[in-house]
Amino acid sequence: MSDSVKSFPLSDARTGQTVELISLTFNGPTALRLAELGLVPHTEVQVLRARPGQPMLLSVRESRLALDRRLARKVLVQAVTGPLPAEPRAGRGGWMRRLRRRRRRGRTRG
Numbered sequence: 001m002s003d004s005v006k007s008f009p010l011s012d013a014r015t016g017q018t019v020e021l022i023s024l025t026f027n028g029p030t031a032l033r034l035a036e037l038g039l040v041p042h043t044e045v046q047v048l049r050a051r052p053g054q055p056m057l058l059s060v061r062e063s064r065l066a067l068d069r070r071l072a073r074k075v076l077v078q079a080v081t082g083p084l085p086a087e088p089r090a091g092r093g094g095w096m097r098r099l100r101r102r103r104r105r106g107r108t109r110g
Contacts, residue, residue, distance in 0.1 A: 006079070010056070011072035013047045017082030020044055025074045034075075037065055044080060 007022050021043045024031050038060040039045070048064065049057035055066045067075075 007076045008078075009073045010045070010067070010075040010077050011069050013050060013056075013077065013079075014082060015047055015050045018044055018046045018080040019077035020080050022076045022078055025076060030071070038063065039065070039075070045077065 010019065010021075013019050021039055021041055023041055024034065024039070043060065046059040047056060048059050053069075055068050056072050058065045058067055
């Protein structure tokens with residue numbers, strides 16, 4: 001494996017992206033269970049659903065697997081298809097903050 005490979009946590013992958021598992025950054029019974037489920041190095045994984053605040057839904061070989069985000073952060077992958085994960089943007093979610101402020105101040109429509 002070359003040093004130029006861009007690896008990132010599985011939790012940063014997007015819906016529809018196919019990634020190749022590089023390594024698990026933890027050991028123990030959880031790592032053994034994931035290996036039993038097919039999450040081993042050099043396995044292609046397709047991200048079926050990656051919504052904020054919810055477990056990730058993955059397609060591994062011929063089965064589906066739901067993986068907690070905290071655990072997905074500890075799984076290193078590289079992109080096979082699809083865009084590389086975007087850098088976090090500063091203004092994301094600003095409309096919700098503004099709406100909450102307006103509600104607190106009593107300035108809502110409707």
